[in-house]
Amino acid sequence: MASKELNSTDYIEHHLTNLTYGKCPDGTWSFAEVHGKSQVAGTEASCNISEMGFWAFQVDTLFMSVLLGMGMIFFMRRVAKNASSSKPSRVQNAVEYLVTLVRDQVQDNFTADKNPLMGPLALTIFVWVFLMNLMDLIPIDLVPWIVNGFAAPNAEGGAIHYFKVLPVADINAPMGMALGVLILIHYYSIKNKGLGGFLAELTFQPYGKWMAPINVIFEIPGFYAKQLALGLRLYGNLFAGEMIFILIALFFGGFFSSVTGVLAGVAGLALNFIWAVFHILVVILQAFLFMVLTLVYLQQAHEHH
Amino acid sequence: MNFNATLFGQLLAFVFFVWFTMQYVWPYILEALEEREKEISDGLEAASRGKRELDEAHLKKAEILEAAKKEAADLVNQANARANQLVEDAKSSAHEEAERIKVSAQSDLDQAAKRTKEELRSEVAALAVAGAEKLLGSEIDKDKNSQIIDQIAQEL
Numbered sequence: 001m002a003s004k005e006l007n008s009t010d011y012i013e014h015h016l017t018n019l020t021y022g023k024c025p026d027g028t029w030s031f032a033e034v035h036g037k038s039q040v041a042g043t044e045a046s047c048n049i050s051e052m053g054f055w056a057f058q059v060d061t062l063f064m065s066v067l068l069g070m071g072m073i074f075f076m077r078r079v080a081k082n083a084s085s086s087k088p089s090r091v092q093n094a095v096e097y098l099v100t101l102v103r104d105q106v107q108d109n110f111t112a113d114k115n116p117l118m119g120p121l122a123l124t125i126f127v128w129v130f131l132m133n134l135m136d137l138i139p140i141d142l143v144p145w146i147v148n149g150f151a152a153p154n155a156e157g158g159a160i161h162y163f164k165v166l167p168v169a170d171i172n173a174p175m176g177m178a179l180g181v182l183i184l185i186h187y188y189s190i191k192n193k194g195l196g197g198f199l200a201e202l203t204f205q206p207y208g209k210w211m212a213p214i215n216v217i218f219e220i221p222g223f224y225a226k227q228l229a230l231g232l233r234l235y236g237n238l239f240a241g242e243m244i245f246i247l248i249a250l251f252f253g254g255f256f257s258s259v260t261g262v263l264a265g266v267a268g269l270a271l272n273f274i275w276a277v278f279h280i281l282v283v284i285l286q287a288f289l290f291m292v293l294t295l296v297y298l299q300q301a302h303e304h305h
Numbered sequence: 306m307n308f309n310a311t312l313f314g315q316l317l318a319f320v321f322f323v324w325f326t327m328q329y330v331w332p333y334i335l336e337a338l339e340e341r342e343k344e345i346s347d348g349l350e351a352a353s354r355g356k357r358e359l360d361e362a363h364l365k366k367a368e369i370l371e372a373a374k375k376e377a378a379d380l381v382n383q384a385n386a387r388a389n390q391l392v393e394d395a396k397s398s399a400h401e402e403a404e405r406i407k408v409s410a411q412s413d414l415d416q417a418a419k420r421t422k423e424e425l426r427s428e429v430a431a432l433a434v435a436g437a438e439k440l441l442g443s444e445i446d447k448d449k450n451s452q453i454i455d456q457i458a459q460e461l
Binding site: 020022049050052053054055056057058061062065066069072073076077079080081083084085086088092095096099100103116117119120121123124128167170171172173175176177179180 | 307308309310311312313314315316318319320321322323325326327329330331332333334335336337338340341344
């Protein structure tokens with residue numbers, strides 16, 4: 001599926017570049033320029049992605065995650081509106097299974113007083129992350145090919161030349177969610193323990209208050225590392241998975257040009273299948289982990305010492 | 306792999322989706338779920354209660370049946386006894402009646418015999434008197450000789 005005109009490096013680089021819309025140093029907003037031309041045909045690009053700095057949006061990431069999220073809440077809302085206790089539909093049964101799973105996780109991991117946010121938070125994380133992860137199983141060239149007007153990425157006739165369909169392979173998506181969890185952890189820590197209690201937890205443990213400086217050195221990195229790792233874990237797993245898919249896709253490069261190309265392509269198909277099957281596990285596991293760890297960290301924010 | 310404003314876009318979307326789920330999804334599904342769980346546990350409880358009651362009813366039924374059998378047997382016994390009694394009574398009253406009839410017949414008989422004796426006696430007396438008259442050829446003063454006649458009649 002990889003276009004013959006691209007070499008491997010370009011192909012990989014192309015798949016790792018987000019469709020970016022941002023503010024250039026000269027003050028104008030535009031899509032980014034890659035290799036001397038705009039990411040979207042017919043628009044003027046005055047700078048590349050790294051020149052944009054902070055004020056840039058990964059359009060593909062936001063589009064895909066919001067699209068999936070919207071699909072999720074519309075679906076869930078429809079089920080919730082028609083929910084009946086005596087005559088559940090098949091879809092309701094499926095959703096109820098999911099809700100029961102999440103509720104059990106909340107009850108197992110979150111032993112603090114009932115907090116009405118935990119269930120919905122866990123359900124949203126699990127389903128949304130799962131859906132976003134699932135995008136990894138879409139053939140990696142399919143969506144870029146469609147948005148480019150059914151043409152190879154570098155073809156002249158295409159419309160949008162860059163589009164990453166997997167939002168979690170962009171660090172901003174998982175870290176954005178982890179940031180939300182981080183805010184919640186701070187909010188509940190201070191709410192339940194008081195600012196003093198929260199700070200005391202970070203400074204007076206594990207060696208007592210006369211060793212405060214050493215405690216801080218131990219505690220602060222540990223406290224923030226776990227929250228950072230929450231996002232990085234998801235990002236790393238899915239990015240790596242995506243990377244493997246890209247590398248496997250390189251096998252298909254010479255499919256129509258030679259006998260060895262055909263053989264490589266067949267091997268690639270087998271590899272792609274195996275990796276996709278394995279990835280089903282990763283997709284669910286990572287969504288589940290994100291949910292459970294969020295609950296565990298928030299439980300710690302509710303605990304009194 | 307560069308941090309930029311997308312991070313906050315994602316954060317906002319995350320907050321919105323959690324809020325929406327909390328407001329419009331989670332409570333409804335959970336409510337249906339808990340309602341059904343309650344219905345099921347109520348149903349199970351009702352079923353076990355019904356089973357218990359059925360067992361009790363079986364026991365009670367056996368008891369009632371037993372009592373009814375006993376009562377019926379008692380009634381039959383009583384009826385038998387009463388029938389025997391009646392037969393017995395009838396027998397004894399018939400006996401008495403027979404006795405009574407026998408006694409009265411006896412007394413009738415005795416009376417008739419006595420009367421016949423009296424009649425015979427007076428007739429014999431008359432005959433004796435008549436015989437004596439013929440023998441003597443004269444009339445016997447009945448008044449004078451009534452003492453003798455009576456004496457004769459007495460001796461007969």
